[in-house]
Amino acid sequence: MALHYDEIVRTGLSKQVADQIRAAILEGRLQVDERLPGEDELSRRFGISRPTVREALKVLAAQNLIRSRRGPTGGTFVNRPDLDAAGRAIAEASTLLVGVGTFGVDEIVTARIETEAICCRLAAANRSEDDLARLEAEIAIQRDEGLTDEAFCASDVRFHRAIVTASGNAPLRLMMHTVIESFIPVTNMLIYREHERRRSVASHARVVEAIAARDADRAASEIRGHLEGMRAVLNQALDRRASRAVAGAAEGGETE
Amino acid sequence: MALHYDEIVRTGLSKQVADQIRAAILEGRLQVDERLPGEDELSRRFGISRPTVREALKVLAAQNLIRSRRGPTGGTFVNRPDLDAAGRAIAEASTLLVGVGTFGVDEIVTARIETEAICCRLAAANRSEDDLARLEAEIAIQRDEGLTDEAFCASDVRFHRAIVTASGNAPLRLMMHTVIESFIPVTNMLIYREHERRRSVASHARVVEAIAARDADRAASEIRGHLEGMRAVLNQALDRRASRAVAGAAEGGETE
DNA sequence: ATTCTTTTATTTGTCAAACCTTTTTCGTTT
DNA sequence: AAACGAAAAAGGTTTGACAAATAAAAGAAT
Known part of the structure; x- marks a missing residue:
């Protein structure tokens, strides 16, 4: 064990110990799966x-x-850094910020457009047959008109996640957790009361078609179109909501 | 206080309590700055x-x-979700993964190229005069030939961070923490022993020039060129390192 | 009356020594 | 040989206390 176990000095003992052990792990002085x-x-x-x-x-x-x-073979062990675990942590941090309204809807949509366009490009270049099958499976699901809105949104998230996976780029996939688990759900929550689902599915299908054809430019431009359309609907929805709020305030005489 | 304080049932008491309080915060039943x-x-x-x-x-x-x-007015308070704090958390998770070699250098560079190209585009569109001044200040620093490699890398990180900020897109800035705090340092660590710094600075300057001129296409293509050049140098460096390793293994007769 | 100092109350931070629960191991019994 | 059960090891939890920080109140000095 490569740890100093020095006597600790002033404030925040538990914090200091946590910092020491963390440093030991980060610097590799404690190896993966080693038992403390x-x-x-x-x-x-x-x-x-x-x-x-x-x-x-x-x-x-x-x-x-x-x-x-617990138990005789138990103890405390160093975890192997895990892409999914890190992704969950990133998603959680992002979701918190989104939930409290840190970001404007418009800039979220812009971020979605630009980053998802990248993923579509790379997906067109690198997709496997499995990737393609997953994408088409989701589209099949989304074509079912009897689907609840929740189920549709869930499939939408899986669809976009599948595109990211198809890009074959792990670092990008890590970054896209923020989009997939936070930005997409929040935009969907706003839109799928107002929006025509059929139009979305048609867009999705065109994206997949382009990815299948390995046409990066068309894939990127299709997803751009899809999300720009969404931006328009979102803005209309927000405008309507705002004017309702104004009307309600005028009627009820309430401010704030 | 909107918390249930139910009796807890089976395993992991502290975890269950943490989950309950976390849920209360995320659902807004505990408000920001409220005291528990x-x-x-x-x-x-x-x-x-x-x-x-x-x-x-x-x-x-x-x-x-x-x-x-601590103290009479002390206690435990709900934090306001903070972009920088979330960014630090994201950076930490990413750095851990990068440090343990989860990603290949090539896919990291690809992710950098694509995401930074976006930022350059948006920066060209949305930059303020302040943004521009920050970028130019870093270039001035980098032109100093007497700079240590560490100082140069630090300025390089600040330069790329300034581009992200200049994009004016907060959600994107959040996502780019992974690039700025993890991907850039790791690529720099590999490259700035081999690489001609002057060439980097020249690339940086051309990027800024394009951003100053609000030319999104040129800005994106300049950063692409900059990073593609870096990819080439990186691959050469890795190849040399690999062949040295092979030579060393043949000489010493050691495997792994 | 104002300002400085001291006290005091409150709340988190830390400690010590137990006991409980889970899980494996190993020995005993059938 | 198989099944059962006891012991041991380790984290999980409890109890009750004391330490340290700190803001506010009380008191003393100017």
């Missing part, structure tokens, strides 16, 4: 109490850096 | 001990959802 000393042992080595050690470990566990198991 | 009951009070209401409550709170604090202060 038991909590009792750690508290002795760091010279702090077990509850404080546990607070530190909980923080690291919350950051997906370690995991703990 | 004291730890003593929480432990009574949830029917669990204070150390367990504290473990739960530490987890939430690690996710930037709450903060705690």
